[in-house]
Amino acid sequence: MANTLHFSATLQAAASPVFSKRMNKMHCQSLRVQMVNYNSEATNLALSRSNRVLKVSCEAARVDVLEMNKTDNQAETQLTCVMKFGGSSLASAERMREVAELILSFRNERPVIVLSAMGKTTNKLLLAGEKAVSCGVTNVDSIEELNIIKELHLQTAKELGVDESVIAKHLEELEQLLKGIAMMKELTPRTKDYLASFGECMSTRIFSAYMNKIGAKARQYDAFKIGFITTDDFTNADILEATYPAVAQSLHGDWIRDPAIPIVTGFLGKGWRSCAITTLGRGGSDLTATTIGKALGLREIQVWKDVDGVLTCDPNIYPHAEPVPYLTFDEAAELAYFGAQVLHPQSMRPAREGDIPVRVKNSYNSNAPGTLITRTRDMSKAVLTSIVLKRNVTMLDIVSTRMLGQFGFLAKVFSIFEDLGISVDVVATSEVSISLTLDPSKLWSRDLIQQASVWHLLFVMICIFYSLYYGIYFPAGYFINVYFWHLISSVNVPSFNRNSTMLWKSLRKLL
Numbered sequence: 001m002a003n004t005l006h007f008s009a010t011l012q013a014a015a016s017p018v019f020s021k022r023m024n025k026m027h028c029q030s031l032r033v034q035m036v037n038y039n040s041e042a043t044n045l046a047l048s049r050s051n052r053v054l055k056v057s058c059e060a061a062r063v064d065v066l067e068m069n070k071t072d073n074q075a076e077t078q079l080t081c082v083m084k085f086g087g088s089s090l091a092s093a094e095r096m097r098e099v100a101e102l103i104l105s106f107r108n109e110r111p112v113i114v115l116s117a118m119g120k121t122t123n124k125l126l127l128a129g130e131k132a133v134s135c136g137v138t139n140v141d142s143i144e145e146l147n148i149i150k151e152l153h154l155q156t157a158k159e160l161g162v163d164e165s166v167i168a169k170h171l172e173e174l175e176q177l178l179k180g181i182a183m184m185k186e187l188t189p190r191t192k193d194y195l196a197s198f199g200e201c202m203s204t205r206i207f208s209a210y211m212n213k214i215g216a217k218a219r220q221y222d223a224f225k226i227g228f229i230t231t232d233d234f235t236n237a238d239i240l241e242a243t244y245p246a247v248a249q250s251l252h253g254d255w256i257r258d259p260a261i262p263i264v265t266g267f268l269g270k271g272w273r274s275c276a277i278t279t280l281g282r283g284g285s286d287l288t289a290t291t292i293g294k295a296l297g298l299r300e301i302q303v304w305k306d307v308d309g310v311l312t313c314d315p316n317i318y319p320h321a322e323p324v325p326y327l328t329f330d331e332a333a334e335l336a337y338f339g340a341q342v343l344h345p346q347s348m349r350p351a352r353e354g355d356i357p358v359r360v361k362n363s364y365n366s367n368a369p370g371t372l373i374t375r376t377r378d379m380s381k382a383v384l385t386s387i388v389l390k391r392n393v394t395m396l397d398i399v400s401t402r403m404l405g406q407f408g409f410l411a412k413v414f415s416i417f418e419d420l421g422i423s424v425d426v427v428a429t430s431e432v433s434i435s436l437t438l439d440p441s442k443l444w445s446r447d448l449i450q451q452a453s454v455w456h457l458l459f460v461m462i463c464i465f466y467s468l469y470y471g472i473y474f475p476a477g478y479f480i481n482v483y484f485w486h487l488i489s490s491v492n493v494p495s496f497n498r499n500s501t502m503l504w505k506s507l508r509k510l511l
């Protein structure tokens with residue numbers, strides 16, 4: 001039975017072009033898998049994905065390995081893992097040097113590198129954009145943030161001995177863009193994403209040039225040019241399914257033709273309708289990394305931070321927070337969603353779908369074991385996992401005596417949210433009321449109504465994640481994992497209320 005379960009997960013991974021090695025390592029104890037008509041040529045990848053046939057047999061305790069029309073030598077040279085380094089790991093030339101050393105210290109890995117913008121560059125770019133709206137075209141070149149960004153990148157290139165021409169065009173274009181914003185006196189979400197993209201475009205170019213300079217052959221990629229296809233939700237775009245085969249084809253194809261360490265921009269994509277640059281929401285490079293991990297069926301996704309893994313709580317609030325050694329994908333996703341800044345809320349989805357372990361490590365302290373995030377873990381000893389704080393939560397209370405004894409009332413309420421494309425986080429109900437919390441990162445959530453029986457406030461929500469162990473009622477080792485959220489404190493901040501008439505009107509009809 002356990003084999004069967006394990007196996008079904010493996011089949012998902014098989015949809016990727018480089019799954020062979022991973023399957024060999026992880027599953028040869030229990031499975032016989034034969035792959036016919038597998039074509040590793042990246043150029044034919046899309047075709048071969050549909051042509052492949054998997055033959056599988058599972059014989060008790062029999063050990064067999066994959067057979068495929070690919071030589072051992074090819075399998076040995078596949079890309080093996082993703083290593084993502086965030087802004088906190090890349091704040092200076094010195095840090096870039098250390099990160100390069102760290103990457104090269106993993107002699108047995110052939111990693112795909114995903115990089116964020118250097119330090120706080122994204123914040124500075126966006127702030128420069130805001131200043132440009134009102135400063136006038138002639139004053140753009142004296143925007144403080146623009147000069148800090150220029151200085152940081154030129155200085156980094158210089159210190160690393162990299163020709164500044166690798167970013168000169170971007171710096172020029174950035175200034176032009178800010179002048180355009182100043183001229184138009186507006187900064188749209190679309191322009192914000194274009195503006196933010198300069199950070200990752202420049203950090204990857206400098207880093208790639210540096211790797212080549214020290215003799216580690218590297219190739220820079222802009223995610224929006226290699227198949228990261230997203231919705232057109234500027235500033236918070238979602239990755240579309242078409243991304244996986246496109247990214248696999250691009251990275252794997254180049255690697256087979258001419259191996260070089262891929263250095264990919266995190267955070268960025270390309271809107272499928274607009275064809276404009278989009279961003280995946282703040283901290284979105286984690287999602288870039290897990291998307292690449294799934295697309296290529298890699299063995300592991302490493303997310304390198306400035307802390308020793310996912311901690312029991314935000315170290316900025318409690319400095320003695322400790323690393324959590326193991327988490328499941330679901331736990332990590334919940335933690336991220338409910339406010340743990342350390343991971344992007346959507347980033348666990350591709351890893352979970354591809355069943356690829358995610359390791360959160362500290363680039364300043366590489367010996368620390370970090371946090372390993374996998375599909376399952378031993379929950380028997382897990383009592384309290386973590387405490388997180390989510391600010392600016394919008395809470396909506398819907399109160400109506402019409403709910404009493406009714407059936408289908410909740411369904412009607414939720415169909416309104418569905419129609420309006422509003423996602424609900426946490427729900428509590430009584431006989432006459434429904435309380436909901438809504439995602440503060442979405443515009444609609446901030447624009448909600450403030451009317452009679454439907455009202456909302458901005459809350460701070462503290463969530464405690466723990467598991468319940470029902471050892472008494474179930475056979476040993478069997479447990480039910482229940483997540484509870486507790487509204488412990490609520491700090492009320494009056495909300496602003498503009499355009500949510502649609503939701504208000506729909507709910508009113510019901511109440």
Ligand SMILES: Nc1ncnc2c1ncn2[C@@H]1O[C@H](COP(=O)(O)OP(=O)(O)O)[C@@H](O)[C@H]1O
Pocket residue numbers: 085086087088089116283304305306307309310311312313314315316339340341342343386
């Ligand atoms: N539960 C938590 N565990 C670890 N770090 C957390 C947690 N909550 C908040 N943080 C903050 O998240 C930071 C790391 O995330 P982030 O700044 O996005 O890193 P990076 O820029 O490297 O991607 C840490 O420096 C820490 O201050």
Ligand SMILES: N[C@@H](CC(=O)OP(=O)(O)O)C(=O)O
Pocket residue numbers: 085086087088116117122123199266267281282283284285286
């Ligand atoms: N640079 C982007 C994307 C990102 O993922 O950054 P970091 O990895 O530093 O959190 C941001 O600041 O949001």
